[in-house]
Amino acid sequence: MDQLVTGEAVALEVRPAQFPSRALAVVLDLLVALFAWFVVLMLLFATLTSVDEAAAAAISVGTFLLIPIGAPIAVETLSRGRSLGKLALGLRVVRDDGGPIGFRHALVRGLLGMVEVLMTFGVVACIASLVSARGRRLGDVFAGTLVVRERVPDGHVRPTPPPPPWLMGRYSGLDLSAVPDGLWLEVRQYLTRLGQLDPAVGHAMAQRLATEVVARTGARVEGVPAPQFLAAVLYERQSREAARAQAAALASARAQGTAAGGPYVPPEPAPAPAAPAPAAPAPVPPVVPVPPAAPAGPAAPHAPAGPGGPAGPAAPADGGRPGGGFAPPV
Structure with missing residues (x-):
């Protein structure tokens, strides 16, 4: 070095x-x-x-x-x-x-x-x-x-001090395109060496650099110290470069996706399988009650034989018609 x-x-x-x-x-x-x-x-x-x-x-x-x-x-x-x-x-x-x-x-x-x-x-x-x-x-x-x-190497690059919080975003609408790269390099070198400079030399450098930046951008610096103004302007430039780099990376990723056959669309999750409908129960045949068998009663006594011949069939128990069918009158 x-x-x-x-x-x-x-x-x-x-x-x-x-x-x-x-x-x-x-x-x-x-x-x-x-x-x-x-x-x-x-x-x-x-x-x-x-x-x-x-x-x-x-x-x-x-x-x-x-x-x-x-x-x-x-x-x-x-x-x-x-x-x-x-x-x-x-x-x-x-x-x-x-x-x-x-x-x-x-x-x-x-x-x-x-x-x-x-x-x-x-x-x-x-x-x-x-x-x-x-x-x-x-x-x-x-x-x-x-x-x-x-x-x-990254280890030899010293970061620039950030601006105070009350100055962040104050110069977001400032046009920085007229500031040459050589002047940005001087501003960055001054900010990284700010703690190593003689106070008088550092104040003179800050005034000169701030005057050149204001002349090319038209910024308003009333009440803002020169070192803090330079830090705020450099922070704004770095933020814009980071945003442009991120936009370029996204555009490149989209272009690669289009060249491969279309933009990448994440697949939708597969729907869960529907539960099977419950089977209808088989019809149960009605239960027909079986009447219990009547107990066997005592045998009916045989009627005595009449005089004209043998005894006829037994009369029904309810005294009605004979159980053998229709009998013609005598």
Whole structure:
């Protein structure tokens, strides 16, 4: 871990890029630049058929100066120190005081890079990087720049102090799109180092940063101290970025569900099986009471035989008709 001293005498902890990562970033940048130079050169020779040797040599030199040398300078200037190779490896070129580089820094690095990287096949740049304590090559020494790592482990990132509760949500309707990333970086570095700064230096930095933020956002800060205002505005920006990230994650999940055949719909629980209806009871036949058998009575006495013949059938007990059927009168 190294330290950079800003113009306000504030020490910033940074991690200078090591030689292997810097070398790999340079190789990636050179491969992209040479490929673009080759493509542009072939297109020019294909369109310009009637070109003599002198014109062809002039075109080759011009495209070489424009693409492999001029293009990296333009890219580092516009991206504030992040070329394609550095972006892929998480590196960035900054000034000696930790600020973003400008066109002058990128121009000096590019011109000296043509000598120590292209003309000497990287030998001079390798020796200078290995000898330097911060791994700087000659272009960085003369331009006053340093290549640092932007991606650091979570343990080295210090959280910013939250704003007081009475300021949370006060700037929710503020337009923060006009505040550049460099100013946000300065605000965050100031808030994380607030307890380590000299009171006078910290007050001056807070006033300057708050003035710049107010000039770009039009916020009203009457009665709000500068450090608390910066903490509230930075908290609002972080909250919006977290909300955008969450919305993007939900949109990506929905897109993946649609691509797979439709959005995910949780299955409905299966209905419980209906209880079987009770079976109808079998009809019970009615019970017919059986009358008890009559007890056998004493036998009736036989009537005596009449004079005309044998005795006829016995008369019924109830004195009615004879039990043998109809008898004609005599």
